[in-house]
Amino acid sequence: MSSDAIEQPLNRSYLTNVTDGDAEFEEELAQSYIDASSEVMTHLRSAVQEAGASAVREAAHALKGSSRAIGADGMGSAAEILEHKGRDGDLTNVESLLEDAEQHYNALIEYMRTAWPTAK
Amino acid sequence: MNILIAEDDDTSRLLLGTTLRKLGHDVTVASDGDEAWSIFRRQPGHSVVITDWMMPGMPGIEFCRRIRSLKLPQYTYVLILTALSGKGKFLEGMDAGADDYITKPFDRDELAARLRVAERILGLKQHVQRLEGLLPICSYCKKIRDPGDTWTSVERYVSVRTDAEFTHSICPSCIETEVEAELSRMDRASELAESLLD
Numbered sequence: 001m002s003s004d005a006i007e008q009p010l011n012r013s014y015l016t017n018v019t020d021g022d023a024e025f026e027e028e029l030a031q032s033y034i035d036a037s038s039e040v041m042t043h044l045r046s047a048v049q050e051a052g053a054s055a056v057r058e059a060a061h062a063l064k065g066s067s068r069a070i071g072a073d074g075m076g077s078a079a080e081i082l083e084h085k086g087r088d089g090d091l092t093n094v095e096s097l098l099e100d101a102e103q104h105y106n107a108l109i110e111y112m113r114t115a116w117p118t119a120k
Numbered sequence: 121m122n123i124l125i126a127e128d129d130d131t132s133r134l135l136l137g138t139t140l141r142k143l144g145h146d147v148t149v150a151s152d153g154d155e156a157w158s159i160f161r162r163q164p165g166h167s168v169v170i171t172d173w174m175m176p177g178m179p180g181i182e183f184c185r186r187i188r189s190l191k192l193p194q195y196t197y198v199l200i201l202t203a204l205s206g207k208g209k210f211l212e213g214m215d216a217g218a219d220d221y222i223t224k225p226f227d228r229d230e231l232a233a234r235l236r237v238a239e240r241i242l243g244l245k246q247h248v249q250r251l252e253g254l255l256p257i258c259s260y261c262k263k264i265r266d267p268g269d270t271w272t273s274v275e276r277y278v279s280v281r282t283d284a285e286f287t288h289s290i291c292p293s294c295i296e297t298e299v300e301a302e303l304s305r306m307d308r309a310s311e312l313a314e315s316l317l318d
Contacts, residue, residue: 018135018228020142029135036130061174065203066131068225 009108010115014071030116033070034109037063041105044082048091048098056094057086063101067108075104121239124148124163126156126171126183127201132224136170136201143232153178157186164192168238170222173202173209181216188217195245197238201226 019025040063047055060083068076078101085094112119123145127133133149140147148166150156154177160166169187171180178186184198200213200221213221219241220234255277256265263271275286290299 014225018139018225020139020228022142025138028138029131032131032134058176062129065129065224068203069129069132069135071225 009072009074009104009111011071011073012115018071027116027119029070030112031119033066033072034112034119036066037105037109040066041102044098044101047086048094051091053086053089053091055086056091057083060086060101072104072108075101075108078104121167121235121242122146122148122165123168123170124150124156124160124166126150126153126169126175126180128152128172128175132172136226139228139231140170143235145235152176153180153183157183160187164190164196165194166196167242168197168199168235170199170201172224173200173213181213181218184213184216184218195242197242199234199238 015026015029019029040059044056044059044063047059060079064076064079064083067073067079078097082094082097082101085091085097123140125133125136125140125147127136127149128151130151133151137147137149145168148159148163150159153171153175156169156171157178160169160183169183171183173180180200180202184200187196187198197220198218200218201224202209202213202221203224210221219238222231222234257263257274258265258271263273264277265271266277278284279286
């Protein structure tokens with residue numbers, strides 16, 4: 001799947017609703033997500049490389065929660081699949097699933113940096 | 121209300137904490153169950169606890185059990201925040217002492233509505249505690265001293281605080297000791313008066 005195929009990486013109407021239309025709060029959340037998810041993705045990549053099922057589950061669970069909290073449902077779903085693989089101790093095909101998650105992640109971050117140019 | 125939240129995800133914690141403050145609540149934030157438990161032990165006056173289910177260290181369900189184990193005089197309303205679905209998880213949470221749960225990602229309006237329910241239930245709990253508490257009552261006339269230091273009749277005290285209404289009657293013991301005794305005295309007085317007139 002290419003990043004271009006991920007057309008709506010973030011549900012803006014959900015984010016607007018959950019922040020009650022507070023633009024400053026939206027940007028604060030975006031920055032928080034960008035900061036925290038970067039670290040979690042690093043943990044997830046390491047976990048997949050080291051074939052640690054428990055670590056995959058933990059990192060993917062964190063990524064799922066934070067992504068869905070801001071309305072990034074595609075990213076959340078990709079993370080959930082990895083979480084289940086880790087929970088079940090079945091890491092077959094997990095590299096391919098990580099690639100899928102990375103594409104969602106790249107599309108999401110690109111969208112967020114466009115929507116909130118001051119976010120780093 | 122005074123709310124303690126326990127949420128290990130940074131973004132979710134920011135979202136929940138800020139949302140609750142915007143709804144007008146005072147919020148204390150913990151980043152995991154162990155920190156939340158430590159805060160709660162030091163400051164047990166939180167009206168509401170909102171805790172994530174899965175967290176590193178102490179999970180939310182264990183945090184909930186520990187809150188209930190303290191048996192505090194002031195009730196704490198516990199909501200569990202969870203992405204986990206299924207009847208089993210719901211029942212496990214309720215058995216641990218949770219009052220309600222809310223699924224993640226939460227809906228702002230639903231969260232506000234559930235907190236209004238919490239506020240009503242906490243109010244009812246306080247009301248019952250006031251009625252169940254020790255009431256200073258006069259050993260002679262049975263008037264009760266209300267929180268304003270005024271002595272008031274039992275009927276008035278109860279009717280002001282509840283929907284109860286009183287219908288006056290006489291118990292069997294008082295029929296014997298008061299009513300029949302008075303009737304006997306009246307009969308004797310009447311006999312005496314008749315004997316004097318004869």
